[in-house]
Amino acid sequence: MNSYKAAINKLNNNPLKIGDEFVSIKDALNRISSKEVVAQSDYPADDNTAFDGFAVNSKETKNKAQKFKIIKTLAAGDNPYIKKVPKLSCIEVMTGAIIKKPFDTIIPIEDIEFVPNKKNAKYIIVSKKIKKSEFIRPKGSDYKKGNKIIKKGELINPAHILSLKTLGIEKVLVKKKVNIVFYPSGNELSDNKKIPSWKIRNSNTIYLNSLIKSLPVNFKVQKIIRDKDQKLFKNQISKQLKSNTDIVITSGAVSKGKFDFIPSVINQFKLKNHFKNVAIRPGKPVMFAKFNNNKCFFGLPGNPISSVACFRFFVIPLLFKSLGLKIEKPIYAKLKNKFSKKKKFTRFIKGKLTFDKLGTAQFEVFKGQESYKIEPFVKSNAWGVFKDGISSFNKGNLIECYSASGLNEFLIN
Numbered sequence: 001m002n003s004y005k006a007a008i009n010k011l012n013n014n015p016l017k018i019g020d021e022f023v024s025i026k027d028a029l030n031r032i033s034s035k036e037v038v039a040q041s042d043y044p045a046d047d048n049t050a051f052d053g054f055a056v057n058s059k060e061t062k063n064k065a066q067k068f069k070i071i072k073t074l075a076a077g078d079n080p081y082i083k084k085v086p087k088l089s090c091i092e093v094m095t096g097a098i099i100k101k102p103f104d105t106i107i108p109i110e111d112i113e114f115v116p117n118k119k120n121a122k123y124i125i126v127s128k129k130i131k132k133s134e135f136i137r138p139k140g141s142d143y144k145k146g147n148k149i150i151k152k153g154e155l156i157n158p159a160h161i162l163s164l165k166t167l168g169i170e171k172v173l174v175k176k177k178v179n180i181v182f183y184p185s186g187n188e189l190s191d192n193k194k195i196p197s198w199k200i201r202n203s204n205t206i207y208l209n210s211l212i213k214s215l216p217v218n219f220k221v222q223k224i225i226r227d228k229d230q231k232l233f234k235n236q237i238s239k240q241l242k243s244n245t246d247i248v249i250t251s252g253a254v255s256k257g258k259f260d261f262i263p264s265v266i267n268q269f270k271l272k273n274h275f276k277n278v279a280i281r282p283g284k285p286v287m288f289a290k291f292n293n294n295k296c297f298f299g300l301p302g303n304p305i306s307s308v309a310c311f312r313f314f315v316i317p318l319l320f321k322s323l324g325l326k327i328e329k330p331i332y333a334k335l336k337n338k339f340s341k342k343k344k345f346t347r348f349i350k351g352k353l354t355f356d357k358l359g360t361a362q363f364e365v366f367k368g369q370e371s372y373k374i375e376p377f378v379k380s381n382a383w384g385v386f387k388d389g390i391s392s393f394n395k396g397n398l399i400e401c402y403s404a405s406g407l408n409e410f411l412i413n
Contacts, residue, residue, distance in 0.1 A: 004388065011288065014290045018323060034152065040169065050136060052109045055104075058129075067088065070123065075094040105136065178216065181248050181249070237297075266287065334362050334397070339392075341391060346387050348385060349386055351382060351383075363401050385400040
């Protein structure tokens, strides 16, 4: 039986080889950048106004009353060029309008005295010295040409897309989506609305399908593999090995029961690296295999929380590694209640991560850690990882905590 650390090391040494592709920024949300993206121009592209008001040449202003003739009105998007600008001239400007020399400063409209009146204004009165660049957004004050917009290996979010469009970048190079094929298994599974008590609903499938929507993957669900479908399953694996599928995942039939045939079928194929059974709970029967053609296989246990935990702590780390995302870092939290376990096992524990008034992280172990119990998982917001080699954990001990879904790394890059 593999330790959790040894199993993770095998995963880290066997990432998928994922290619790159250019996509429109309209399709770039939740994709992983394959290279650094930099600004191709300054933004703002030129000096522009921060307020509605009047643009003047600051050199012409003095600490005495002077009349400045209004020669033009400029709105955002108007051509700012004026062929000849007489002395003591000004232009009325709206927020966002581009400012060109000799105009170099803005007087807000609230501070303006109009001649003869505001409605029929021909001139404005300026009675004091005005500093240069007042209420002006300088060219390149947000982005300068060459500034970094997106780092290599970063998940592209809506804010990135806002920046890309603003700066005129229409396509980005990203990692291709990972193609995952999922096979639920077991005679007990049903997709029917009404089921007898000896059946269970196919909940692992809909959970993983929902979770995976936030990841840069294509997730294709197959028909349920029944207990006597060994030959069918082997044919399906052969088919997937010839397709563009990157990862095959199954749920159920990986333990030692009479109908748990999935490991024996997978072992009939040529494998580069694999493990079966890991000293963890929940999820001990989990299986991983790397085929000779770079494709991967995960056999997840059938119990809902075992399946959830193994996807969280095995499949997602492989995806992160393969897509070039940063390694997920835990939050270290003080344990709020005692916990004990078998020394040789790593335990993934459902619980609640909170922060006290001083910002200290705390983790509460929930009751109901059995792998079939879903309610504590629904109420949890984190997993506490209780490592092997220790059997008793006391209040105040530091525990590694990870988000319940595994997607926090996508939110914090």
